Amino acid sequence: MIEVVNLTKQYDGVLAVDHISFTIAQGEIVGYLGPNGAGKSTTVKMLTGILRPTEGSIAIDGLDLLKDPIEVKRRIGYVPETGGLYESLTAYEYLHLVGRLYHLPEEVLDHRVEEFLKLFGLQSFMHERLSSYSKGMKQKVLISAALLHNPKVLFLDEPLTGLDAHSALLLKELLRRLAAEGKTIFYCSHILDVVERTCTRVIIIHKGRIVADGTVEQLKELTRQGTLEDVFKQLTYSSDIEELAQAFARSILGMEG
Amino acid sequence: MRHRLLALLEHGARRLGIDPHQYWHLLRVSLLLDFRRQNALSSGQSTPSALLTTCLVYGIFSLLLALFTFRVLDLFHYSLIFLSYSMLMIAFIVLSEFGATIVSPDDYEILGHRPITSRTYFAVKLSNLLFYILMIGSALNVFPAFLGAFSESAERLFPLIYFPVALLACLFSAMLVVLLYGALLRVINYEKFKDALVYVQIAFSFLVLFGYQVILRAMPYWEQEATAGSRRAILIMPPGWFAGLVQVGLGHWERDFVLWAGWSMLMTGFLVGAGLRSFSLEYSFHLARLRAATAERRRARSPFRRRMARALERLLARSPEERAAFYFVRRMLRRDRTLKLRLYPALGFPIAFVVLGILEKGLTDPFLPSKRFPSVAFFMVLVGPLLVLNFHALLPYSSEHAAAWLFRVTPVRDLVRFFAGVKKAFLVALILPLFLLIGAALSWFWTPWHAFLHAALGFALSYIFLGIAFLFYRGGFPFSQEPMKMTQTRQMTLTFLCLPLFGAFFFLFYMLYKYAEGPFLALGLFLLLGWILNRAADQRAARATRAQQELEGGVLEWFDDLS
Numbered sequence: 129m130i131e132v133v134n135l136t137k138q139y140d141g142v143l144a145v146d147h148i149s150f151t152i153a154q155g156e157i158v159g160y161l162g163p164n165g166a167g168k169s170t171t172v173k174m175l176t177g178i179l180r181p182t183e184g185s186i187a188i189d190g191l192d193l194l195k196d197p198i199e200v201k202r203r204i205g206y207v208p209e210t211g212g213l214y215e216s217l218t219a220y221e222y223l224h225l226v227g228r229l230y231h232l233p234e235e236v237l238d239h240r241v242e243e244f245l246k247l248f249g250l251q252s253f254m255h256e257r258l259s260s261y262s263k264g265m266k267q268k269v270l271i272s273a274a275l276l277h278n279p280k281v282l283f284l285d286e287p288l289t290g291l292d293a294h295s296a297l298l299l300k301e302l303l304r305r306l307a308a309e310g311k312t313i314f315y316c317s318h319i320l321d322v323v324e325r326t327c328t329r330v331i332i333i334h335k336g337r338i339v340a341d342g343t344v345e346q347l348k349e350l351t352r353q354g355t356l357e358d359v360f361k362q363l364t365y366s367s368d369i370e371e372l373a374q375a376f377a378r379s380i381l382g383m384e385g
Numbered sequence: 386m387r388h389r390l391l392a393l394l395e396h397g398a399r400r401l402g403i404d405p406h407q408y409w410h411l412l413r414v415s416l417l418l419d420f421r422r423q424n425a426l427s428s429g430q431s432t433p434s435a436l437l438t439t440c441l442v443y444g445i446f447s448l449l450l451a452l453f454t455f456r457v458l459d460l461f462h463y464s465l466i467f468l469s470y471s472m473l474m475i476a477f478i479v480l481s482e483f484g485a486t487i488v489s490p491d492d493y494e495i496l497g498h499r500p501i502t503s504r505t506y507f508a509v510k511l512s513n514l515l516f517y518i519l520m521i522g523s524a525l526n527v528f529p530a531f532l533g534a535f536s537e538s539a540e541r542l543f544p545l546i547y548f549p550v551a552l553l554a555c556l557f558s559a560m561l562v563v564l565l566y567g568a569l570l571r572v573i574n575y576e577k578f579k580d581a582l583v584y585v586q587i588a589f590s591f592l593v594l595f596g597y598q599v600i601l602r603a604m605p606y607w608e609q610e611a612t613a614g615s616r617r618a619i620l621i622m623p624p625g626w627f628a629g630l631v632q633v634g635l636g637h638w639e640r641d642f643v644l645w646a647g648w649s650m651l652m653t654g655f656l657v658g659a660g661l662r663s664f665s666l667e668y669s670f671h672l673a674r675l676r677a678a679t680a681e682r683r684r685a686r687s688p689f690r691r692r693m694a695r696a697l698e699r700l701l702a703r704s705p706e707e708r709a710a711f712y713f714v715r716r717m718l719r720r721d722r723t724l725k726l727r728l729y730p731a732l733g734f735p736i737a738f739v740v741l742g743i744l745e746k747g748l749t750d751p752f753l754p755s756k757r758f759p760s761v762a763f764f765m766v767l768v769g770p771l772l773v774l775n776f777h778a779l780l781p782y783s784s785e786h787a788a789a790w791l792f793r794v795t796p797v798r799d800l801v802r803f804f805a806g807v808k809k810a811f812l813v814a815l816i817l818p819l820f821l822l823i824g825a826a827l828s829w830f831w832t833p834w835h836a837f838l839h840a841a842l843g844f845a846l847s848y849i850f851l852g853i854a855f856l857f858y859r860g861g862f863p864f865s866q867e868p869m870k871m872t873q874t875r876q877m878t879l880t881f882l883c884l885p886l887f888g889a890f891f892f893l894f895y896m897l898y899k900y901a902e903g904p905f906l907a908l909g910l911f912l913l914l915g916w917i918l919n920r921a922a923d924q925r926a927a928r929a930t931r932a933q934q935e936l937e938g939g940v941l942e943w944f945d946d947l948s
Contacts, residue, residue: 176498201500212495216421217414228410229499257421283498 129154129281129312130175135184137170137336144170146336147184152329157303157313159327161320163364167336168316169209172285175314176206189280202230205274209285209316212270215259219250219269222258223276230277237276244272248295263290271299282306285316300326324356334364402504411501411509416516436517440524443474448528455532463536464547464631467529468624471551472558474525475518479562480585514559522555523548546634553653554627560656583722587730626652701813702806706799710806710863711813717783717864718814727779731772732819735826738765742830750831751898752838762839763891765823769816769847776811777854781861782868789865793934800927807863808851808919816851820844838904842897845911846890852918860929 130152137145145167152158162168173179175186177197186193193200214222220241227237245254248268258266267290274282282303288296303313303326317323323330324344332340332347340347340363344356353359361369398405447467454463496506530544530551569581629645702708718724742748742761749759797803820840827836897903 178493178497198500198502201498204498206498208494208498210494214414214418214495216418221414221417225410225414226499229407229496229501231406 129156129189130314131185131187132175133185135171135174135186136182137167137174137179138182143336145174145181145333148333148336148338149184150331150338150341152312152314154312155307155310156329157307157315157327159323159330160314160316160333161318161323161330161360162333166333166364168333169285171333172206172283172314172316176204176283177201202277203280204283205277205279205281206283207267207270207274207285207287209289212273213258213266216257218255218257219245219261219272220254222269223273226273227276232277240276241272244276247298248272264292264295267291268295279311281312281314283314283316286318287315288317288319288322296322320356320360330356332360332363339363398508401508402502403508404502404505407501407505408508408512411496411505412512415509415513419513436520440520443521444524444528447525448532451529451532455529455536458537460533460536460538460540460543460635461628461632463529463533464550465624465628467526468551468554468627468631469622471522471525472554472624472627475522475555475558476562478521479514479518479559480582511563514563515556518555518559519552522552525555526551540635542635543631547631550627550631550634553630553649554624557623557627557649557653557656560653564656564659579722583726587726587733623649623652697813701809702802704799704802706797707802707806707809710803711810714807714810714863715814718810721783721785721864723782723784723868724776724779727775728772728815731768731815732822734768735765735819735823738762739826739829748827748830750835752831752835752904760891762827763894765827766839766843766846766894767890768823769819769843770850772815772819773811773847773850773854776815777851777858780807780863781859781866783864783866784868786865786867789862792862792865800930801923804855804858804923804926804930805919808855808923812848812851816844816847820847838908842894842904842908842911845908845915848915849911849918852915852920852922855922855926856918858922858926858929860926860931860933862930 130150132151133149134147135145135149136143136147148167148171160168160171170179174181175188175193177193177200180194188200189203191200191203214225217225223241223244224237227241232240242251242254245251248271250265250268253261253265258269261269267287271287274284284303287299291299300322303315307313307328315323315327327344329343330340330347331338340350340359342350344359347356347359348354351359351362353362395405398408447470450470451467454466458466526548530548533543533547534541536543565585566582569578569585573581626645626649629642630649632639632642633646698708698711702711718728738761739748742759748761751759751762820843823843824833824837824840827839830836831839893907897907
């Protein structure tokens, strides 16, 4: 469903993403992990057609993203990490705009918008401007907007940001169901235990390169670690966390004296 | 009939690569967003009201200018003047207010992954821009068009011909700026692009402010050329092309007019075509480039400069709040592009005025006996108060307004000292260098002592204005509100409306310089008055900001109660 070959992105001589390649099959939920600045968001932006790669190719549902971006964009849904909303619109207006951009028939659109907002508990706020929404409520609108046109592939960049426990559980369950129905899900996150529980496969990126690709169990076995967190620590060389935390604490407490 | 027309339009749009369904919904939302963006705490400063005020003020300006000229000039020169004025104003407004409309990376974040063609997206952006151009272009030209019918060489058809041509000229002007944006985007990244735009806008500000001086001096030459039967020199100026089109529309089929008219149509067609074709095809690619822009790398200051800056802060700002405000506003004055654009061109004014003074042969030393007071020297000094009014108008706004939450959570206890710090930063960063420059520039013509005394008086006058302006401050922390379309243009326009008040100061200076002790006494008095006013203004700004914070807190509590 997703085929990435030698994907590279260079900014002013700095390699943000360095010749990565992977294939994701239909119905897979792939967790895409990496420390800050590893190139996760850059990869997602290239996969969704927001950023043009410096090198490499991306094919989604058999279509070349660079050659046929509009057709590819019709097939994908994307929940961005930040931004992504016109805050002067109401949730109802925003979702209607999104649906119309995908040419959804009005009656289908009306039905879906109301249903999605109801499922996320936003029905009573749907005619209020998004600027008055909390972070979690905005996130629910973004998720609804990504699912509105029933995409074949879903890209999620930190989708649980701001969501309450109930909504987070709902989303995780929803992702499993969608994958079972044949949707492909690319899940980008920092929250390792969520990835461990939700994803069928994990790709770890560090300094723009893929350092691990496999199921959680395979990665644990390969690195001889007990949890995904330990695997991640080992592969991204951040095992000096305790020392760093100690230095921070010393610095903060030193100010008191 | 209506359905057939709509079908035809849809067919045309599809042939151009525009999705009519998406176009319509995106355009509707883009205008809806413009008209809804209103800060609940900014006393109703919304885009519609700002647009209305701007249109009203421009309409009045045009009416006044038309009343002064319609019985004096022939129709050709009358059209030329108003077309030049409209085209310059439109280009200036597009440059200063519509940067984000034409090139908006934030928009791309929201729409970039949706199946929208570049052409559809660009057509929406262009239509949004044209809506404002049409409104402002109409305001600029409706009165001149009407009064033109009663001009010296009156022609009743004039309004019907002139008005659409004027709108076409405005479109030409706007498209020229759009293409300039496009050309810049092709060669540089977004950070550099934004910097380059600031410099282009600064250059343009000079053109607007001093261009009329050139036009006034060139008018006799053009008229002379016209009577000699040749107006070819005007061919180099776009307003001349459109003035020719007006003449052809009125039935004056002279060879030169026909040539200009044809040229104007050709160039407008070319600009619109170039905008819609080549640029729009690659629009999303350019926007993607914007996203790729990396943070600007700045060199760290040397330890010596850091120590000097610290020492200056400690010397001028007494409390931590004052120091924080002083530091923050100085940084923003150096980094914020809008502030740079609106304030820094003033530092070039002394040089421009010196050039004007040389042209006028009017830069004689007014302190010497039997010398008249040079008006140019007075106008130089007035740049200070004008800068103060602009700073006051711009202070609440910034594109980085979201970061203002910081002020709401940090314990800023002494708001009076905070605002003292804000004003001191402005005085040190802009007013002081401006008047040092004025002193240095005038020293070329006058005794240095006289030049710097004149500059010091200007500084003191600006200090008074700073106090007065902040007595009317609406409250709010610096750079804490979202800039909205047209509000800044409206405030700048209102500032220019204050210009007649300066006549009183001109008279005051004229009287002061007649007596040897006058300037010294005035300097002392001005500084004392300035100090008193600024103390009062700090109290007032602090009170207004506190009241706004309370209102905001109340609103938040209300929301909490609701939820």
